[in-house]
Amino acid sequence: MSDSCTHIVPVHTGDYPDAEAKAREILAWFLARDLVASELSDCTLDGPGYAFTPMIQTLFIEPMDPRVHDGTIRGLALHAGERKVFHPMEGAELSFVCPGCGHDQGWDAVDAIGAWFAGEDDEPACPACGERFHINRYATDRGGSDTPWAFSNLGITLWNDHGGAFRPEFLDSMRGLYGTDIRVVEVHI
Structure with a gap:
């Protein structure tokens, strides 16, 4: 089975202010709900992250199959600091449509x-x-038919989260924490 992840990224102009503090706030949100372990471990392909607890399944509409992703790469990675392009990787298409004239580069x-x-x-x-x-x-999502790309100096990545649809309440919580709209970028490696 291949690895996958989901990036959740704020949509904003300029660099997100005090991205490191916001990443800590988001981590605290996950910890307060017992969704991740409190200690860093090698549970992501981004470097050290926070391993999921069984409570992570409460973020999804459908329950997880316990046999899915039973490996060690299952956790939350935080990105704060330098700019990053969050893209779908495998088979990535790029639509880049002008909001003024509709031209797709x-x-x-x-x-x-x-x-x-x-x-x-x-x-x-x-x-x-x-x-x-x-x-x-x-x-960047070809009219909603492709996975969008996201551009920010802040974002979170859920590694091998099981690929199910998130509960709307969770996505609303992420919008509230970021104070912006969000882009959800699905990645398959």
Whole structure:
């Protein structure tokens, strides 16, 4: 069985302020609900993370099959600090649709994404209409038919969470903690 993860990323302009403090607040939220262990371990492919407890299944609509992902890579990773492109990896498509004129740059947007990542340009210009929009305003999910991409200096990753649909209340809690809308990025490795 291959590994998978889900990124939950805030949608915002500029760098998320005090990302490290927000990551600690999100970790405290998971700990207060006994969803993860309190000690770091090698439970993610991102480096040390916080292993899931059996309570993690309360975040999902459907219960987990206990035979799914019984390995050691099952936990929460926190990302705070440098900018990161959260993308679906395996078979990733890139739709990068201008919010002004609707032009889809597709993979030609790689340079614009690279400039955002380097902190050189947060508002790439559309090659079709010339208008500039913040990177998070470009649609990356091909009209909802593909997994979206997300761009932030803050995010959480749930490794091998079982791939089921999250409860709406959990996603609302994440929106509340971030104080923004969110993007949920499904990844299969």
